[in-house]
Amino acid sequence: MSAPAATAAPLLEIEDLRVHFPLRRGLFGRAQGAVRAVDGVSLSMARGETLGLVGESGCGKSTLGNAILRIVEPSGGAIRLGGVDLARLEGEALRAARRKAQMVFQDPFASLDPRMRLGESIGEPLLVHGLARGAALRAKVSDLLARVGLQPEHADRYPPEFSGGQRQRLVIARALALSPDLVICDEPVSALDVSVRGQILNLLLELQRSLGTAFLFISHDLSVVRHVSDRIAVMYLGRIVEIAPRDTLFARPRHPYTQALISAIPLPDPKAQRARRRIILSGEIPSPARPPSGCSFHTRCPLATERCRTEIPVLAPATDGSQVACHLAT
Amino acid sequence: MTAAAPILEVRDLAVAIGTRRVVDGVGFALAPGEVLALVGESGCGKSMTALALLGLLPGAARRVGGTIGFEGDDLARLPESRLRAIRGNRISVIFQDPSGSLDPLMTVGDQLAEGLRAHRDLDRTALRARSLEMLAAVGIAEPERRLAQYPFELSGGMCQRVMIAIALAAQPAVLLADEPTTALDVTIQAQILDLMKDLRRAHGTAIVLITHDMGVVADMADRVAVMYAGRIVETGRVDAIFADPRHPYTRLLLRSVPRLDDTPKTPMTVISGSVPGQGDWPPGCRFAPRCPLAEDACRAEIPASADLADGRRVACRRHADDAAWGRVA
Ligand SMILES: Nc1ncnc2c1ncn2[C@@H]1O[C@H](COP(=O)(O)OP(=O)(O)OP(=O)(O)O)[C@@H](O)[C@H]1O
Ligand code: SF4
Ligand SMILES: [Mg+2]
Numbered sequence: 001m002s003a004p005a006a007t008a009a010p011l012l013e014i015e016d017l018r019v020h021f022p023l024r025r026g027l028f029g030r031a032q033g034a035v036r037a038v039d040g041v042s043l044s045m046a047r048g049e050t051l052g053l054v055g056e057s058g059c060g061k062s063t064l065g066n067a068i069l070r071i072v073e074p075s076g077g078a079i080r081l082g083g084v085d086l087a088r089l090e091g092e093a094l095r096a097a098r099r100k101a102q103m104v105f106q107d108p109f110a111s112l113d114p115r116m117r118l119g120e121s122i123g124e125p126l127l128v129h130g131l132a133r134g135a136a137l138r139a140k141v142s143d144l145l146a147r148v149g150l151q152p153e154h155a156d157r158y159p160p161e162f163s164g165g166q167r168q169r170l171v172i173a174r175a176l177a178l179s180p181d182l183v184i185c186d187e188p189v190s191a192l193d194v195s196v197r198g199q200i201l202n203l204l205l206e207l208q209r210s211l212g213t214a215f216l217f218i219s220h221d222l223s224v225v226r227h228v229s230d231r232i233a234v235m236y237l238g239r240i241v242e243i244a245p246r247d248t249l250f251a252r253p254r255h256p257y258t259q260a261l262i263s264a265i266p267l268p269d270p271k272a273q274r275a276r277r278r279i280i281l282s283g284e285i286p287s288p289a290r291p292p293s294g295c296s297f298h299t300r301c302p303l304a305t306e307r308c309r310t311e312i313p314v315l316a317p318a319t320d321g322s323q324v325a326c327h328l329a330t
Numbered sequence: 331m332t333a334a335a336p337i338l339e340v341r342d343l344a345v346a347i348g349t350r351r352v353v354d355g356v357g358f359a360l361a362p363g364e365v366l367a368l369v370g371e372s373g374c375g376k377s378m379t380a381l382a383l384l385g386l387l388p389g390a391a392r393r394v395g396g397t398i399g400f401e402g403d404d405l406a407r408l409p410e411s412r413l414r415a416i417r418g419n420r421i422s423v424i425f426q427d428p429s430g431s432l433d434p435l436m437t438v439g440d441q442l443a444e445g446l447r448a449h450r451d452l453d454r455t456a457l458r459a460r461s462l463e464m465l466a467a468v469g470i471a472e473p474e475r476r477l478a479q480y481p482f483e484l485s486g487g488m489c490q491r492v493m494i495a496i497a498l499a500a501q502p503a504v505l506l507a508d509e510p511t512t513a514l515d516v517t518i519q520a521q522i523l524d525l526m527k528d529l530r531r532a533h534g535t536a537i538v539l540i541t542h543d544m545g546v547v548a549d550m551a552d553r554v555a556v557m558y559a560g561r562i563v564e565t566g567r568v569d570a571i572f573a574d575p576r577h578p579y580t581r582l583l584l585r586s587v588p589r590l591d592d593t594p595k596t597p598m599t600v601i602s603g604s605v606p607g608q609g610d611w612p613p614g615c616r617f618a619p620r621c622p623l624a625e626d627a628c629r630a631e632i633p634a635s636a637d638l639a640d641g642r643r644v645a646c647r648r649h650a651d652d653a654a655w656g657r658v659a
Contacts, residue, residue: 057486193604194542195586195600195601196601198588198600199602202598202600220515226590227588227598250590264519266548266549267549268547268548272548273545273549281517282521284518300517
């Protein structure tokens with residue numbers, strides 16, 4: 001395992017990040033409250049580390065990833081990438097700083113312009129930032145294609161000729177073009193066929209090793225996240241409820257939500273799955289426009305007490321390197 | 331082996347879109363109260379198979395062969411009027427996208443009532459009472475309030491519960507469930523799968539569960555049919571299929587999903603290449619271009635299905651070639 005030295009300065013430091021989307025009635029109506037998509041998230045990532053971000057639909061994973069790159073505007077908080085606060089930058093300075101972080105989205109079909117040759121798509125960021133042209137650009141594109149397991153000849157072809165898995169390789173190649181320090185992958189394998197997912201996960205693992213790039217790996221699939229991450233953060237209704245080293249999280253999940261989430265994954269093993277004791281949560285996931293008072297998980301939590309209904313638990317460090325936001329976690 | 335006479339028996343089912351056979355010779359039998367999982371990746375023909383059973387094929391797709399034995403009839407030969415009487419009555423369907431299968435312009439209550447009225451003569455009070463009972467049975471809180479609501483006012487999990495309530499209103503003999511939890515979150519999926527188990531226990535409903543998720547199969551199925559490129563390549567009891575898959579595709583599919591007990595950050599088993607486009611099948615064994623065991627004979631003709639001692643059927647020329655088998659994964 002490539003456990004990065006804990007003493008080195010973090011690559012990414014997020015402090016009390018908030019993204020609130022105003023809720024309006026009608027097109028020009030006044031804001032009536034807000035969707036608290038991200039509601040006070042603090043975390044840090046070391047260079048070369050892969051942090052997994054899991055949670056259920058609508059909990060704010062994508063919004064958090066997008067806010068780091070300022071694809072959506074944060075409502076508050078700080079995002080320091082290599083010591084520079086992205087939340088305070090504008091214009092050219094923002095554009096330059098953003099080069100160090102890239103994004104890979106879920107849908108490889110939507111992410112590539114079908115009318116652009118692959119070579120052009122992949123080389124575009126290099127050209128735009130004035131980093132390579134002519135023969136040097138072609139060489140760099142060939143090198144990127146090889147890195148993601150494609151052939152240099154592919155540079156002259158168009159996206160529609162490629163399968164979903166191959167396109168996701170191309171999207172990854174493009175994200176790597178500017179040698180970023182951080183790549184944010186938002187559900188990078190969710191749209192792919194089961195038999196093709198492994199190919200892309202293996203590629204990402206290989207890139208982690210060979211390039212030392214840090215990855216923020218967003219997924220609702222805990223088994224996938226476990227396979228690629230060094231640490232894992234669990235989100236619920238805009239907040240991180242637990243963050244821990246991978247093996248600690250699975251061996252000893254502390255937050256009741258993490259426990260339920262792990263126990264709800266159906267294991268692909270009939271004997272083990274049927275013998276297993278499961279925590280089946282009751283109730284629905286509340287709307288982030290009207291998060292419950294106190295601990296926002298209290299409406300579904302099997303352990304909730306009176307205190308949970310009134311007092312928001314803060315993310316506090318436990319002895320084993322994990323952090324948990326629960327009044328009752330030990 | 332199942333002793334009871336099957337409630338549903340499909341033979342040689344074929345569906346074509348133009349000249350492309352998207353389902354090509356699919357057959358299976360479903361015993362009363364049994365859960366059969368139909369597993370495979372996108373485009374393998376799982377959903378087309380389910381839709382063909384009830385004459386619900388979309389647009390250009392046509393059933394071009396096969397028999398569908400159900401309660402003494404061949405559904406493939408029944409006129410639409412008789413099929414309509416069977417749909418939602420003796421055989422119910424639930425689809426992946428719950429919001430898309432509910433009528434957006436009708437309240438939950440009206441949709442439930444419509445389902446109920448189709449099968450039994452009930453007056454308004456009895457209808458309402460039965461509707462409330464059904465919503466409660468599928469775990470919907472505040473059923474009175476929900477009756478008056480429209481689908482867009484409900485979450486995905488709630489819509490799926492309503493769909494299940496409607497599907498089961500008639501206490502059907504067979505439920506066709508096409509990826510019923512794929513669009514849902516895992517904690518909600520756990521609730522819905524549990525609900526389906528309860529209902530099967532209570533009413534003895536047999537279920538054809540279509541899914542691509544091996545975890546869901548392991549959780550729910552008695553028997554499994556694995557589909558690849560329009561055909562069933564292996565069927566058998568769930569334990570046998572997971573413990574000792576005999577088709578290279580089944581084996582690779584099982585090995586290529588990340589598991590909670592594998593070693594993180596190590597290379598995963600992969601299936602090379604990609605899934606062929608729908609109906610655009612390679613010659614011979616359709617898995618041959620991706621199969622580590624393929625030999626010339628595999629590419630020449632479609633392998634026949636062999637019956638194994640444990641009740642399994644496998645369509646692979648080399649299923650018993652133990653010496654070669656170690657190369658699969
Ligand atoms: N541009 C926007 N305007 C208003 N609300 C938004 C916007 N983008 C996201 N939201 C809301 O913010 C919340 C968080 O959404 P987000 O997409 O970040 O969740 P997610 O965890 O990525 O979910 P999924 O697993 O479904 O991708 C949701 O309630 C969503 O509806
Ligand atoms: S703080 Fe209370 S409600 Fe929240 S997770 Fe802990 S026990 Fe449950
Ligand atoms: Mg998302």
